[in-house]
Amino acid sequence: MNLKQPFVLENTSMMRNNDELEIKIINDLKQDVALYVGFSPKKETINTLVGKNIKGIFRFYSPIEKGRPYFKYLNESDSSILFSERVLPLEGAINIRDMGGYETNDNRRTKWGVLYRGDQLSKLTDKDVELLKKIGLKTIIDFRSSHERGLNPNREISSVEQTILSDPHSSFSEAAAEAVDLHSENQKLVRSLEQGLIEERYLENPDLKVIESYQNMVNSPESIQALKKMIHVYVCSENAPIIQHCRGGKDRTGFGSMLLLLLLGVKEELVVKDYMLTGDIRKRRNALKLQMYQELTDNQRYLDYLMAVLDTKEVFITSTIDYIKEQYGSIENYSVSQLGLSLSQIEEMKNNYLEEM
Structure with missing residues (x-):
């Protein structure tokens, strides 16, 4: 490897x-x-x-x-x-990584070996499972829909004590609904474009689809319930090491990781950097995905839209952070008013997951 x-x-x-x-x-x-x-x-x-x-x-x-x-x-x-x-050397997953070592605004760093994020755990090899067992993984937070989980159930890891199912019902799982494999999912996406089911404004500005989907995760009742369930797992340090994951580890996990890191006081530019790492990691996979789409359509507008949804762009996460601040004043205010955290719990999380420089 x-x-x-x-x-x-x-x-x-x-x-x-x-x-x-x-x-x-x-x-x-x-x-x-x-x-x-x-x-x-x-x-x-x-x-x-x-x-x-x-x-x-x-x-x-x-x-x-x-x-x-x-x-x-x-x-x-x-x-x-x-x-x-940072990225774990696994054979059956490419985007499982440690969120340790990030500097905070109060001159501390996130601890290594306790906070993980990733893509799905369904294709892990036995060797991968053994490594995750050796790092003592205890809690899995799974953002995928029941349909996604049914198609690709996670491998069992003996060290894991609990799996928290926390589906935000986001648009990112809609494409997988009713699809039985990747090819049928790709066909469904292209067919939705050909049938005019995608709004023209999204074809004019494909980034807008992702930005609005992230903003919808801020306020939709289903998403708030899922995020509330997710963030309260971190309040108890006995649940760590914890991994949060979806299917590709970009959107739902990108949102959840952003929320966690900002609550811990990680510098905003490093939160954005952490989000953008997915783009580096998935570059080759996205190129293969483009080839699959090109086998189904030669319409460049459709291809631009499909690839924009796959892409990892700073504006996706920065606009979401700005939106939360505009709506609620701060990440802390959002987490207290919408997710039911207390300020003392946020401080407890900092004490549990940060260390002195």
């Missing part, structure tokens, strides 16, 4: 080549950097020396079967930074 991490930390990059990890740390201070490894996301357990050098380049033998490695590096100034592979 070759996996280049799309983003780890501001000054750290990682590349997996089968069982070998290459780690590069930008060393502006030109001091010796010592890299340590462990198999728990707690700094005090990460104490095996990988190496020490001024270049900040390290190679580490890390077979996936051994578990998930966590690293920390120290320089002569004795600053210690924890990190790991």
